[in-house]
Amino acid sequence: MSEVNNERDKDFIDEELLIQALQEGNLELFRNEFIDLLSYDKARFYSKLDDELRNRLYQYLSPEEMAELFESLDIEDENYQDLLAEMSPIYAAEMLSNMYADDAVDVLNELDKEQVVSYLTIMDDESAKEIKELLHYEEYTAGSIMTTEFVSISANQTVRSAMYILKNEAPDAETIYYLYVIDDDKKLVGVISLRDLIISNDETMIDEIMNDRVMSVSVSEDQESVARKMKDYDFLALPVVDFQDHLLGIITVDDIIDVMEEEASDDYSKLAGVADLDSVDRNPLTAAKKRLPWLIALLFLGMFTASLIGRFEETLDKVAILAVFIPLIAGMAGNTGTQALAVAVRGIATGDIENDTIWKLIVREAGTGLITGTSCGIVVTIIVYVWKEMFFLGVLVGVSVLVSLFVATLAGTLVPLLMHKLKVDPAVASGPFITTINDIISILIYFGLATLFMNYLI
DSSP states (O other): HHHHHHHHHHHHOHHHHHHHHHHHHHHHHHHHHTSSSSSSHHHHHHHHHHHHHHHHHHHHHHHHHHHHHHHOOOOOHHHHHHHHHHHHHHHHHHHHSOOOOHHHHHHHHHHHHHHHHHHHSSOOOHHHHHHHHHHHOOOBBBBHOOBBBOEEEEEBBBBHHHHHHHHHGGGOOSSSSEEEEEOOOOEEEEEEEHHHHHHHHHTBBBBHSSBBOOOOOESSSSHHHHHHHHHHHSSSEEEEETTTOBEEEEHHHHHHHHHHHHHHHHHHHHHTOSSSSOTOOOOHHHHHHHHHHHHHHHHHHHHHHOOOHHHHHHHHHHHHHGGGHHHHHHHHHHHHHHHHHHHHHHHHTTTTTTTTTTTHHHHHHHHHHHHHHHHHHHHHHHHHHHHHHHHHHHHHHHHHHHHHHHHHHHHHHHHHHHHTTTTTTGGGSSSHHHHHHHHHHHHHHHHHHHHHHHHOOO
């Protein structure tokens, strides 16, 4: 598959020719080959260049052309600061001012405050004002990902005049598939699609053809909630309003795709017990710093598990064979807990789990834990009896597996639900974390039962 993709890439971009043109200073050849490429291909080529060739590329592209490339760039957030530092401040500021405001804000959010102020000072007043307004919104909210480049029209105008506004504002708008209708107080009152506008009679009034049942999101709404609405209703864009329904901006589907990728990556990282997912080019020291906090926390939990086993030393001295089955019981409890955790976290993330379905999920997972626990317990009982010819030991291990799997399934379900209720990201209940907790629970159950029925084991 990778060979097919590489061949396909070569059809779109001749990297060797472009690099040769940069090295030889052949401006005409470079621009002839580069300018008509897709933005994504331009960004991929740019990200592969070394410092020297990137500096030469800045001389060959205008800030406006560079802005288009920068909007498609897919790099680690911390790398933006280094790339902007390569450019002259005037060039970088002009490039940022030519980007869509929401994309420019994403870049500026990765810089120091002094750098942000410096770039905003150099920019033209209109772009700086637009970007400043977006910078004030809290990160990961609708306000932080919305764009102010949209087309709005009045309800009391004709289709003809609306088309005139559209033609004039379309070049600067991020999308024109929807036109948003506002009243004299700039409050959102309706929406009209480009299709409906085109097929309507020129003299028709906008308020006659607009849809007044327009869905919007609050400027302070969480970006994950916004993404869920976009997915559920298949919108290409969503208007963003303040608490008085004034239209502030729109969120487009391309930004939502980025949000969904970001949220999925974040949840997966937490489920794996990592601060965030590592990129391939991240150095070992940086990667280790991201992973160590979780590992150290889990190390202390592991020490607690070890000390817990130590408390049952007398039980182990009397029936040493009990130690053989510790990994079996702890491992099965950890696995079933992680399965339940994955179901709960996914349900919360997709919005499938709501207040009226929580108890349904808990009852279902409890039933699942009981069935899987009983089945595994019976199988383990038979295996231990045949293997060690100790019937009561088999029963003890089987019952411990049954109870541990039942409790672990409930824990894997209840912990993320509780965290969600407390407004804490449920993905924090990561796989390694819930596994370690279930290790502790299963060992308590196993040795507790063994101590209780010691007379039958000796």
